Amino acid sequence: MLVLTRRKGESIVIDVEEGIEITVLEASPGSVRLGIQAPRSIDVWRKEVILQVKDANKAAASTSPGDAKKLGEILGARRAKDKTSD
Structure with missing residues (x-):
């Protein structure tokens, strides 16, 4: 498992060609709110x-x-x- 550290507003890209990007929208003790940008053909x-x-x-x-x-x-x-x- 790859473990990455990201702060609010920072992103990771899963697939450059597909344009799958996950952004940390909010982080608080006990929860993280993520934004996922992906084509509609990708199930999340x-x-x-x-x-x-x-x-x-x-x-x-x-x-x-x-x-x-x-x-x-x-x-x-x-x-x-x-x-x-x-």
């Missing part, structure tokens, strides 16, 4: 948001044995209902 996310989305996606994609059993019961009941209505 807070890390905690990405982690929350990943966790939510994992939870939505995971199944438990109880879920599979419930699904089997629902499908079985539906098949039985379809047979009786024929």
Whole structure:
């Protein structure tokens, strides 16, 4: 990890060709306010948001044995209902 020290009003450039620049707008004990200049095609996310989305996606994609059993019961009941209505 590259560690840089910057003061208020100072910037770092991530990609000269893309024009990605991060500027320190404000620094106070416990927080730093950053300004990010980048093309609209570049996604900029807070890390905690990405982690929350990943966790939510994992939870939505995971199944438990109880879920599979419930699904089997629902499908079985539906098949039985379809047979009786024929």
